[in-house]
Amino acid sequence: MTVSTDVTRDDVLQTLRAHVTTHVALPGEPGYERCVPWNVAAQVAPAAVVLATSPEDVAGTVRFAAAHGFTVTVQATGHGAVGVGPGTILVQTSAMKHCAVDVANRTARVEAGARWQDVLDAATPHGLAPLCGSAPSVGVVGFLTGGGIGPLVRTVGASSDHVRGFEVVTGEGRLLQATPECNADLFWGLRGGKATLGIVTSVEIDLLPIAEFYGGAVYFAGDDAAAVLHAWAGWCAGLPETVNTSIAIQQLPPMPGVPEPLAGRMTVAVRYTAVGDLAEGERLLAPLRAVATPLLDTTAVMPYAAIGAVHADPVDPMPVSENQALLSALPSEAVDALLAVAGPGSGSPQAIVELRMLGGALAREPRHRSAFCRRDAAFSLLTIGVPAPEIAAMVVGHAAAVVGSVEPWSTGGQMPNFAPSYDPARPSRVYSEDTLHWLAALADRYDPAGVLATGQVIRTLR
Numbered sequence: 001m002t003v004s005t006d007v008t009r010d011d012v013l014q015t016l017r018a019h020v021t022t023h024v025a026l027p028g029e030p031g032y033e034r035c036v037p038w039n040v041a042a043q044v045a046p047a048a049v050v051l052a053t054s055p056e057d058v059a060g061t062v063r064f065a066a067a068h069g070f071t072v073t074v075q076a077t078g079h080g081a082v083g084v085g086p087g088t089i090l091v092q093t094s095a096m097k098h099c100a101v102d103v104a105n106r107t108a109r110v111e112a113g114a115r116w117q118d119v120l121d122a123a124t125p126h127g128l129a130p131l132c133g134s135a136p137s138v139g140v141v142g143f144l145t146g147g148g149i150g151p152l153v154r155t156v157g158a159s160s161d162h163v164r165g166f167e168v169v170t171g172e173g174r175l176l177q178a179t180p181e182c183n184a185d186l187f188w189g190l191r192g193g194k195a196t197l198g199i200v201t202s203v204e205i206d207l208l209p210i211a212e213f214y215g216g217a218v219y220f221a222g223d224d225a226a227a228v229l230h231a232w233a234g235w236c237a238g239l240p241e242t243v244n245t246s247i248a249i250q251q252l253p254p255m256p257g258v259p260e261p262l263a264g265r266m267t268v269a270v271r272y273t274a275v276g277d278l279a280e281g282e283r284l285l286a287p288l289r290a291v292a293t294p295l296l297d298t299t300a301v302m303p304y305a306a307i308g309a310v311h312a313d314p315v316d317p318m319p320v321s322e323n324q325a326l327l328s329a330l331p332s333e334a335v336d337a338l339l340a341v342a343g344p345g346s347g348s349p350q351a352i353v354e355l356r357m358l359g360g361a362l363a364r365e366p367r368h369r370s371a372f373c374r375r376d377a378a379f380s381l382l383t384i385g386v387p388a389p390e391i392a393a394m395v396v397g398h399a400a401a402v403v404g405s406v407e408p409w410s411t412g413g414q415m416p417n418f419a420p421s422y423d424p425a426r427p428s429r430v431y432s433e434d435t436l437h438w439l440a441a442l443a444d445r446y447d448p449a450g451v452l453a454t455g456q457v458i459r460t461l462r
């Protein structure tokens with residue numbers, strides 16, 4: 001009985017090839033392995049992988065899935081991967097990575113599978129800056145649908161505030177434009193909603209005239225963590241919006257790309273960017289740099305093309321597990337609480353425990369409002385662990401303890417790009433009640449049959 005059902009299902013999936021003009025791979029077939037995500041901790045085993053090359057491939061897949069009882073999910077790089085099971089067809093967009101820069105209008109039209117590196121390569125030779133995140137290897141669309149908190153966030157706001165429009169395939173398989181003038185509700189929801197509103201096939205974004213910045217990272221020994229973290233928390237209070245900074249307690253393994261002084265031990269990284277008056281940017285960093293003797297200092301005037309060097313995030317696929325808290329303040333007591341659970345001698349298993357300074361332009365509503373909430377936090381606390389199978393539960397439990405250690409200063413909110421997908425409370429932590437209501441209504445409107453399963457699903461129907 002089971003065998004006959006499986007054969008029927010496979011036969012049905014074979015007919016998917018007639019609905020698209022690109023390669024379709026079923027389990028075991030060449031190309032299926034392209035669904036393995038960057039975050040290899042996520043279990044991604046779809047019914048089929050469609051290596052999309054056009055919006056028509058995406059629309060054809062959605063219509064096929066609707067007709068045959070499958071759901072559809074989308075993946076560009078797998079940096080934000082969540083589990084995918086055998087009832088779902090995965091649209092892999094990584095072949096759709098064209099990026100067209102309009103130098104005169106300072107915009108770029110970017111296809112769904114592009115990484116920020118593709119946009120940096122196309123825009124920075126013109127002195128124009130795309131508002132990427134810390135890692136240029138992250139996908140543009142996944143980042144933007146989650147709001148997008150980049151290394152210039154206090155200066156420019158959320159990166160999704162700089163989106164001009166999307167081209168998107170809805171759950172009914174229709175290709176629509178979403179701009180402030182056209183399907184404005186979808187335009188609102190796709191910027192931060194990161195929900196089941198459609199599969200974006202391209203996005204148009206602003207490019208800013210930023211050719212260079214002063215910045216990089218100053219690394220200190222773990223033994224200096226208390227002095228550096230306390231000094232950082234106080235120093236942040238006087239920084240202008242042209243300056244952005246984060247601080248990370250790091251425990252990086254010896255591996256290619258990790259400089260020797262930072263490998264195999266606890267260190268503290270102060271990340272820094274300043275735009276505008278770069279000499280002033282250098283001057284503002286001086287007091288923090290003098291708190292202890294740096295192990296390594298990469299700060300300099302850099303071309304914007306080198307923005308990824310500030311955080312120096314890992315490039316190769318690996319298992320990661322994240323947790324986040326947003327903080328309204330970072331008093332001395334909060335720093336002590338954090339050091340006790342994640343500092344020297346704490347036994348912390350986390351690879352990175354990071355505080356990012358927020359505020360500035362992020363706190364202001366953009367010209368066109370969006371579904372991105374939680375603009376009012378002063379700091380983001382993020383844990384990044386490597387959940388090898390034998391320690392996975394411990395890493396996740398400890399991350400919760402880190403987040404819990406600063407509970408008195410927590411706003412209770414989280415951001416869509418950093419909230420852990422395993423947490424059932426995620427939607428209410430990430431969105432206000434009103435926003436959740438509108439996102440659900442939009443999902444019901446643009447995907448009435450519930451075909452799309454892109455990341456978190458917020459809907460009222462079914």
Ligand SMILES: Cc1cc2nc3c(=O)[nH]c(=O)nc-3n(C[C@H](O)[C@H](O)[C@H](O)COP(=O)(O)OP(=O)(O)OC[C@H]3O[C@@H](n4cnc5c(N)ncnc54)[C@H](O)[C@@H]3O)c2cc1C
Nearest residue numbers: 075076077078079080081133134139142148149200417455
């Ligand atoms: C090393 C690293 C550094 C990071 N740094 C930052 C940072 O500085 N700031 C920040 O805000 N975030 C950051 N993130 C989080 C990152 O922005 C999210 O994980 C994002 O979702 C990754 O997008 P992706 O396309 O690369 O990943 P994918 O796993 O391919 O996609 C993740 C999700 O994005 C959505 N998505 C992707 N493509 C589409 C599409 N075509 N249409 C509709 N939805 C789509 C879906 O919900 C999908 O499940 C970082 C993550 C990592 C691993």
